[in-house]
Amino acid sequence: MIIYITIILAFVLLQLIKEIYPRIHTIVYTIYIFLFLTYILTVFIIPLVSQYINVLPTNLLPVFKLLTFSVVLLFLSQIIEDLLLDYEYTSLASLFTFTTKAILLIVWLNHMQQFYDKFISILGLLS
Amino acid sequence: MEEMLMSLVQPVKEVAQTFSYMLLFGFIFICLEWFIPSSKKLLKLLFMLIICIYCLEPAIRSLEMIQAMTTELVTLFLGIYPILTLGIAASGGAFLITSWNPAVMLFASFTTVLAGKILIPAIMAAFIFDLISRIHPPTSFAKMADLIRLTLIGSTSIILLLYSIFMSVNGVITWSVSGTVNETVKRLIQNNIPFVGSLLTESISTMKNFSSSASVITGNAVILSVLMLVSIPTIQTILIAFLYRLLSAILEPFVEGNISGLLDDIGKTLFVLSIISVLIAFTFFFTIILTMLFAKLLISGKG
Numbered sequence: 001m002i003i004y005i006t007i008i009l010a011f012v013l014l015q016l017i018k019e020i021y022p023r024i025h026t027i028v029y030t031i032y033i034f035l036f037l038t039y040i041l042t043v044f045i046i047p048l049v050s051q052y053i054n055v056l057p058t059n060l061l062p063v064f065k066l067l068t069f070s071v072v073l074l075f076l077s078q079i080i081e082d083l084l085l086d087y088e089y090t091s092l093a094s095l096f097t098f099t100t101k102a103i104l105l106i107v108w109l110n111h112m113q114q115f116y117d118k119f120i121s122i123l124g125l126l127s
Numbered sequence: 128m129e130e131m132l133m134s135l136v137q138p139v140k141e142v143a144q145t146f147s148y149m150l151l152f153g154f155i156f157i158c159l160e161w162f163i164p165s166s167k168k169l170l171k172l173l174f175m176l177i178i179c180i181y182c183l184e185p186a187i188r189s190l191e192m193i194q195a196m197t198t199e200l201v202t203l204f205l206g207i208y209p210i211l212t213l214g215i216a217a218s219g220g221a222f223l224i225t226s227w228n229p230a231v232m233l234f235a236s237f238t239t240v241l242a243g244k245i246l247i248p249a250i251m252a253a254f255i256f257d258l259i260s261r262i263h264p265p266t267s268f269a270k271m272a273d274l275i276r277l278t279l280i281g282s283t284s285i286i287l288l289l290y291s292i293f294m295s296v297n298g299v300i301t302w303s304v305s306g307t308v309n310e311t312v313k314r315l316i317q318n319n320i321p322f323v324g325s326l327l328t329e330s331i332s333t334m335k336n337f338s339s340s341a342s343v344i345t346g347n348a349v350i351l352s353v354l355m356l357v358s359i360p361t362i363q364t365i366l367i368a369f370l371y372r373l374l375s376a377i378l379e380p381f382v383e384g385n386i387s388g389l390l391d392d393i394g395k396t397l398f399v400l401s402i403i404s405v406l407i408a409f410t411f412f413f414t415i416i417l418t419m420l421f422a423k424l425l426i427s428g429k430g
Contacts, residue, residue, distance in 0.1 A: 060148070063177055070173065071159060074166050104169070108176060115180055118187055 003044075006036065026087065033083055037076065045072060066111055070104050137363075141185040142370035146377070148181045153382055171383070175262050178386055183254070186371070186393050189364050190247065190254075193404050196360060197243035200410055201236070207414070238286055239410050246282070246403050249275050250396055257392040261385045272392065279399050286406060353415050357408040364404050368397035 010032055018025045049068050056064055077100040084093040156174045160167050253275040256268035375390035 063180065067155070067173070067177075071163065074163050074169070078163065078165060101169070108173065112176065112180065115183075118191075 003040070006039075010036070030083065033079070037079065041072070062111065066107060069107070073100055073103065139366065139370065141188075142367065142374060145182050145185065146374055149178060149374075149378060149382070149386075152177050152181075172262070175386070178389070179258060179262075182390065183258075183393065185367055186254070186397055189360075189367050189397065190250065190400060192360060193364070193400060193407060194243065194247050196404075196407050196411070197239055197247065200239045200407065200414070201243060203414060207418070236410075238406055241286075242403055242406055246279055246406075247400075249279055250400050250403070253279075253396050253399075254393070257389060257396065261389040261392070264385065269392075272396075276395060276399050280402065283399075283402050283406060353412060357412045357415070361401055361404045361408050364397055364401040368394045368401060371397060 014025065014029055014032070017028055053061065053064065053068075077096055081093045081096050084090075084096065152174060156170055159170050163170070253272045256272035256275070260267045260269045260272065371390050371394035375387045375394065378390065379387040
């Protein structure tokens with residue numbers, strides 16, 4: 001509920017700024033988005049995740065942490081990408097998407113190292 | 128007995144755990160796809176990766192178990208067989224009693240090395256080809272995986288045929304159930320175990336022939352207990368393979384076709400592994416009986 005109220009309040013305030021100081025509107029909007037994202041992360045997402053992560057079985061923990069990290073990263077990257085597209089910085093937006101995908105790929109490949117080490121150790125007998 | 132039962136119940140537990148994990152992850156990913164619809168493709172790939180990590184675990188463990196057994200057997204063959212052969216030959220008369228061909232020893236050790244160095248890695252390759260085909264359907268290696276499986280079944284059947292040639296030289300039937308029951312059991316196995324059913328019954332027949340001649344020396348109870356002991360890995364592998372196929376059948380309506388297909392492929396590959404494990408069981412059985420024979424000859428020699 002508090003998020004809805006914050007968004008509506010922000011919308012009203014941003015409209016006001018747009019009318020009074022149209023030049024600083026974009027910079028205020030960008031700062032607001034980043035501040036709001038930090039607030040959501042620290043107040044909602046991190047406590048919620050740390051609360052529910054204790055319920056999970058221990059062998060699922062690493063993959064769940066990784067999954068949560070990937071989802072949060074995807075969520076953030078999507079919002080920032082939309083922000084960049086709003087200001088028509090298309091190349092910057094695609095660079096952002098590319099970096100996110102690369103990070104996810106590297107993190108998941110590192111996590112799966114143990115798995116493909118097993119494959120290679122069994123296949124290694126061929127040599 | 129409890130340990131034997133535990134070793135048979137363990138795979139069921141593992142596959143049940145896999146089933147619950149799949150459902151849990153399936154639910155989480157459905158929520159995520161709804162939450163971030165623009166990354167649907169990426170989330171699908173991550174789901175496949177997670178399924179690979181958790182679902183292949185029991186399959187790879189059974190593969191590692193068979194591989195560990197093979198490695199142990201190779202060491203055993205290299206260490207004990209020259210001494211054993213010499214001992215039996217020195218005791219005299221052993222070959223007359225049982226018609227055991229010394230070439231069988233060489234053949235058995237060759238089979239074990241072949242299973243460890245070629246057959247099991249080939250199964251792993253089939254696993255990887257299946258995985259690639261399912262993760263990225265445009266790069267399909269399904270035919271390659273099928274070819275590997277068929278080749279493995281073919282080569283195993285040839286080895287089993289050679290075993291039967293060696294073993295049926297002088298098979299004296301002393302322990303056997305009546306022919307009718309035997310045939311019914313054979314048909315039951317042939318019809319119910321996919322891909323390798325007929326091959327499995329043939330290998331059981333070969334083992335029975337061999338144990339018939341061996342039971343002259345060791346006695347039926349010992350043969351039966353040794354047979355039960357050596358068949359545990361095979362039964363375990365067949366059980367895991369069946370459970371994978373069951374899992375794929377249950378999950379088919381709920382998850383994407385590729386995932387249930389992957390589980391089905393894992394089941395098929397494990398059936399092939401089970402027939403290779405019969406080879407290993409056979410050589411293991413052969414070694415135990417031969418050691419028993421040696422011990423018996425030593426005792427009778429002293430007496």
